[in-house]
Amino acid sequence: MGFFDRLKSKKDAPSEASTDPNAPPAEGTPSANTPPSTPLNMDEANRLMDSAAQSINQGARSLAESAKPLGESLKPLGHSLITELSSAGRDLSNTLQNLTTPSTPASGAPSAPVQPSAPVQPSAPVQPSAPEATVPPTAPPSQPPVPPTEPPVSSAATQETPAWGTTKEVEIPQPPVATPSPYTPQSDDALPLPDSYDPSGTFDPFAPSSDSTPTITPNASTSESNLYAPPTSAPIDETPIVISPAISPASASSFEQTAPSDFLDDEGHLEEYIEPLSSLAPSTLESGALVSLLANDGTPIDLTVTEVLVPRATVNCYRVQNAAGATLLLREAAHSTEAAARLERENTARRTINSPQIPPPAAFGLSGDRVYLADTTGDTQKTFASQLQEDVSLADLISTLTQTSAALSGLHRAGFVHGAMRPEAIVLGKPVRLSGFESLSPIGHKSAQTASFAGYGAPEIVAGEPLDARTDIYSVGALLHRIITGNGVSETGWDDTTFAPKILLPGAPQILAKTLGAPATRYSDMSALHRDLVRLRARLRPLARHQSVGETTIGLEWGRTTNQDAWGELRGHKQGEEGAIEWTAWVVSDGMGGMASGEVASQVAVGAVLKEAAAWGAAFNGETVAEADQAQIVKTWTREANRQAVEAMNNIGARGGCTLVCGLIVNKRLTLAHVGDCRAYLWRDGELTQLTRDHSYVMSLVLQGEITRDQMRDHPDRSKITRSLGDRHPMPDYFVDGLEVERKTPSIELQNHDVLLAFSDGVWEPVVEEEMKTILTSAPSLEEAAHQLVDAAMREGGPDNATVYLFKMGEAAPVVVHQES
Structure with missing residues (x-):
């Protein structure tokens, strides 16, 4: 046989x-007289x-x-x-x-012992069938029954021959339980997330998590309820198909050893390699098709397909228009699929964050048996990939990367990992925005996609390991690598021994060492990387080449014997971890109330401001100054100037005071404070803009509409001041104004070639704005412009002391060393 x-x-x-003792033995069954x-x-x-x-x-x-x-x-x-x-x-x-397995023999007939076979190692792990229960054979009459022995505990099937009459149980090796990543988000508002995602409900990142049971918030009774309920149409073919290998061809030969521990779910299924056939994208819509969804505010929105983009394996993409004619990107997935679940996961994360850098989708919902997500951020806008191909400064590239790290930090605080960062996923603008959320995953979970973008994806993505913030940290480091070398990271990983940058940028190698290594060697969170990128960007800040000049005169009035005007300037430069910081403090003051008292008040006020500026500069550590803090600093200086002016007036026993305008420029940001009718102007691109509002009686008439600004210069009450320093201490908080009064902002970012002008009323009253513009346009230098402005005031009679201060913003590009290839 x-x-x-x-x-x-x-x-x-x-x-x-x-069971019938009288029945003839069945064919093939041994009897008492038939050998087994x-x-x-x-x-x-x-x-x-x-x-x-x-x-x-x-x-x-x-x-x-x-x-x-x-x-x-x-x-x-x-x-x-x-x-x-x-x-x-x-x-x-x-x-x-x-x-x-031995068949149960007839009564009194023993069966021959059977040797267990060696275990079979399948190439692809499959769910093993449960071992069939076997019935212990009856021991022969000539021997006493032997009790079953305890099966040995082993991680694999043994090859021992079992004793006669015993059953041999084989323990099937089980995949080990995945060890959670040691990464712990550093921010207190990093939220725990459920360990699995069920598309039958709405994923809630704020719900409490559990190690065994995912937290799912059931769908509410809205138009999106039962979004992932099974459709009523014909059942979907759930035959699995291979969509993407999770290992590289180089490691395919070792798949038998790595698959059980790294890529299996709790039941031994290859969840990282396969996806149900239902995840395939549905048939594409035709141009002109109408899709009706709900916008963010809950209102219906109709989208018309204008272009069918290249269809993908699991998601179709279209360019669509809304009723207003705006163009959007529309993604489409089949209902009740993992691709649809990914779209919902992205919708949930972006609605949770809802920041300018990660805006919520324009619309999301179910239409028929398809799930849609409409987005204003898509491939129709300029991305970092195109910026890398353009002739832009290194500082601009690092600035884009710095903003990207800030956006990713917000994503991590919401409990998600992007997992697919690359140049095409960074949309340029003010601010930079993120896109490309197809691999979005909750922190601590495996990637929603099992393939990464070459040169930018972290190794743990294709290794099927749980992801955390360090996954995106790797990608940001790879983007920096692309900036300074021209290439992404090699598939073999970053090697500092063969690192050959085209741009020698101090600080960049140190960042690469803390982003491109093993997860344990990377930054612990994105905020730390962002901080170092800010410092790297500061080192590329244009070098200050400011110019300034001041001039003052007693005027032509025969009765004036002293100059009651005063001005001053103090500059500082500090080089530190944040790069070079340039700052300039300046002040112009006009005395009032009599010859001696006015001169003393203005001199004391200017000295007080410069002394306060020196103390601030000495304590300044070179770090970035917040806008609100800088605006408050100059107002504090002004209040101190008032205190000292009041004290000076008391000491000489006179009534007097002064008006004042002062400012602080830190790198390019200007803040100022003023009391009285000293003025500040900004000259930019041929336009002259007044930055201050006079505290005077005639200005109140202008504000009431009784006179015009031009009529102020000849009004008989033009010398009446409503606010001044040296009159009372403490003075009310509202006494000191800043830029917010005229410019509706606490600060101004100066631009290259901007000119800041500060005058006492002895200049701006006789010299109208049109003449100022003519002088600024024609003067060959800043010093000549200041001299011509004072001369113009004198030509108009010079009845008052005249003071002018000019500050011109200049900068020079930093030196960037390019290494020959």
Whole structure:
């Protein structure tokens, strides 16, 4: 009898004897007078099982290596073949196991002992069938029954021969439970997330998490309720297909060793490699098709398809227009699929964050049996990839990267990892925005996609490991690597021994060392990386080349014997971790109340401001000054100037005071404070803008509409001041004005070639704005412009002291060293 004949006879043989003692023995069943059937040769069975397992392994490996270049069209066929091979292997294994299990003999007839077969190692892990319960055979009458022995505890099947009459249980090796990542978000508002995602409900990142049960908030009774409920149409084919290998071809040969521990779910399924056939994108819509959704505010929105973009494996993309004619990007996925769940996950995360850098989608919802997400951020806008190809400064590139790290930090605080950062996912603008959320995953989970973008994706993505903020930190480091070398990171990883940058940028190698290594060597959170990128950007800040000049005169009035005006300036420069910081404090004051008292008041006020500025500069550590703080600093200086002016007037026993305007420029930011009618102007691109509002009686008439600004210069009460320093202490808080009164902002960012002007009333009263503009346009230098402004006041009679202070913003690009390739 041949081997396959014996297989058939064994398979057809009943597993236990008839219960009727008078019934004739069934065919193939041994009786008391019939010797037991010949047991299957175990060496031959083991050899056949090993041969079958090797064939399956080789077939799976060959298919895995060839499936990727064949493209998406062959993936269903490839997975079908894997499924059939795996099924055939299981059937063969179960058949041989049944054949090697001794049948229960007739009463009084022992069965021959059966040697257990060696375990089969399948090439692709599959869910093993539960071992069939076996009935212990009855011991022969001539021997006492032997009690069953305790099966040994082992991580794999043993090959010992069991004692007569015992059952041999084989423990199937189970994949180890994934160890949670040691990463702990540094921010207190980094939220825990559930360990799994169920598309049958609405994912809630703020719900409490559990190690065993995912937290799902059921859908509310809205127009989006039951968004992922099974459709009422024909059932979807759930046959799995291979969509993307999670290992590189170089490591495919070691797949048998790595798959059980790294890529299996709790049931041993290859969840990181396969996706149900239902995840395939639905058939594309035609141009002109109408899709009705709900906008963010809950109002209906109709979108018309204007262009069908290249369809993808699981998501279709369209360019659409709303009723207002605005163009949006629309993504479409089949209902009740993992692709649809990813769209909902993205919608949830972006609505949770809702920041200018990660704006919420324009619309999201279900239409028919398809799920849609409409977005204003898409591939129709300029991205970082195009900026890398343009002739832009290194400082601009680092600035884009700095803003990107800030946006990712917000994403991490909401409990998500982007997982797909690359130049095309950074949309340029003010501010920079993020896109490309197809791999968005909750922190601590595996990637929603099992393929990364070459040169930018962290190794743990394709390794199938849980992700955290360090995954995106790697990608930001890879983007910096692209800036200074011209290339992304090699697939073999970053090697500092072969690192050959085209741009020698101090600080960049140190950042790369803390972003491109193993997760344990990277920055602990994105905020730390952002801080170092800010410092790197500061080192590239244009070098200050400011110019300033001041001039004052007693005027032409024969009765004036002293100059009651005063001005001063103090500059500082500090080089530190934040780069070079330039700051300038300046002040102009006009005395009032009599010759001696006015001169003393203005001199004291200017000295007080400069002394306060010197103390501030000495304590200044070179770090960035907040806008609100800088605005308050100059107002504090002004209040101190008032205190000292009051004290000075008391000391000389006179009534007097002064008006004052002062400012602080830190790098390019200007803040100022003023009391009285000293003025400040800004000259930019041929336009002269007044920055202050006079505290005078005639200005109140202008504000009431009784006179015009031009009529102020000739009004008989133009010298009446409503606010001044030196009159009372403490003075009310509202006494000191800043830029917010005239410019509606506490500060101004000066631009290259801007000119700041500060005058006492002895200049701005006789010299009208048009003449000022003519002088600023024609003067060959800043010093000449200041001199011509004072001369213009004198030509108008020079009845008062005249003071002018000019400050011109200038800058020079920092030196960037390029290394020859």
